Amino acid sequence: MAGKTETPKHTSYDVIIVGGAIMGASTAWFLTDNKDFDGKVLVVERDTSYQSCSTAHTNSCMRQQFSAELNVRISQFAADFVKNLRGYMGGDERVPELSIHSFGYMYLADNDAFANVLRENQKIQLAAGAATQLMTAEQIAAAYPFYNVEDIILGSINLVDEGYWDGSAVFDWWRRQSRERGVEYIENEVVAINRNAAGTRVESVTLKSGEVIACEQLVNASGPRAARTAKMAGIEMPVEPRKRYTWIFKADKPLDRDLPLTIDPSGVHVRENGGGTYQCGAHSEIDPAVDYDDFAMDFDLWESHVWPIVATRIPQFEAIKVQSEWTGHYAYNTFDHNAITGPHPELQNFIFLNGFSGHGLQQSPAMGRGTAEWLTYGEYRTLDLTPFSFDRIAAGRPVEEKAII
Known part of the structure; x- marks a missing residue:
């Protein structure tokens, strides 16, 4: 400023x-x-x-895949606001026309309990007007053949107003x-x-x-x-600060289609970033509150935990190169x-x-x-x-x- x-x-x-x-x-x-x-x-x-x-x-990113109806409605307004930003800002021609890159969020369940959570969540989301789809492992493999779905029971995705925005x-x-x-x-x-x-x-x-x-x-x-x-x-x-780690990496063999923001059952998530690059996020298994000014990176986390999970879920990501990494804080309501x-x-x-x-x-x-x-x-x-x-x-x-x- x-x-x-x-x-x-x-x-x-x-x-x-x-x-x-x-x-x-x-x-x-x-x-x-x-x-x-x-x-x-x-x-x-x-x-x-x-x-x-x-x-x-x-x-x-934004999503409508929440379990509380109010959270779904809140994100629906966000989608409308972003897609109509110039109109909301009085038609000011300086304001850019924005859109949502709707690659969707893909929640993956590897056990019956979480699969049932996805099913119950979908009912709430559909009642609120979201377009959430449930997919079997076979359907996921057909639509996104790069995934390893051997352990997956069910997936949940919404390709409408769910993905990256500026x-x-x-x-x-x-x-x-x-x-x-x-x-x-x-x-x-x-x-x-x-x-x-x-x-x-x-x-x-x-x-x-x-x-x-x-x-x-x-x-x-x-x-x-x-x-x-x-x-x-x-x-x-x-409310306390909790560390969340992010990595941007380039794949030697980029995927042939958009990668949804994929939430692995481990909690590690990875998404499309554009130009053959991808963005991955995770946190340490031990997730304590940290000092407000503590943004130190855990450099071992990628090699020991995150990359093995990403490469197992998407074997095409076995050959990648990290381009940047950083630490941010969640304002975590305990x-x-x-x-x-x-x-x-x-x-x-x-x-x-x-x-x-x-x-x-x-x-x-x-x-x-x-x-x-x-x-x-x-x-x-x-x-x-x-x-x-x-x-x-x-x-x-x-x-x-x-x-x-």
Whole structure:
């Protein structure tokens, strides 16, 4: 972002958003797009290069294959938003026309229990209007002969609005257009969240540069750092950073057709990347919380675990060359792996937008829209996101999502 600004222009704002990556940017843009909102918005981002944020490390894919209907609906809106981005952005001719490279997600089941999960999930997905197909091992081999399916019982795939999309373009345009409409982005850091005397509302935030800035509402959109932001307000929440590793490799013998984003029963996943290259993701068998700034690569994981699985599933990938690799963080909700949204039950102007556990990018259009609705009206006007409210954590009422990668 050109021209970094450390100091806010004003001493008070209607909305302060803590975190300017995909969720914060989406919320800010949807606020500017709502004719009923006319307040001042400040986005506080600790690093406006965004080099270490989850948004920068994403696989940039979307799917409708979830086990919770609400998650299916959320991704359906994302698909519509991406395919009609210019229209959503007021017909601005500078905005690119985007599409979805719908190579699909291929879930592979090697046991009856997971096969039954895929069958039950498909019922939910079809009822919500998704185009999920179940495939036997023989059908998979016929359609995708490069797979080794000797151990596979069932597969599940959807070739409609499921695959790669240009998340960085959407992210860039949310920030660009919202700034043009008056949203203020600064590179700074919230170091304290201050309540009123009664302790019932957030009154202000203190910035690392020393300013105390008043606000009417505060949005926690700080990704893997969400728990640290919440703790400043005296709130404990079950979100922590978990490492996720990514490799880009080139195959000596590229496949003769698109590779769906294939989720092996081991959890290792691999997908089409274009030009004879492929993108693979995994995590260590031991998957602890890590330090917010720990992006060290596990260089043994590829040779000892990931590549053998990929080459066994797709024998044509026995001869490949890794071109790049990196580590990113999931904002991992240890309670139920689903989003935490909406207001805190006691500190009602503290709004959560956290815990997406790896599917945040594809959920960002619906989540930003819903959060903007809540900030404007005190309720959701489109998709009802109340099942993801913070209340469910204290009540011990998880929203189960079985389709987590």
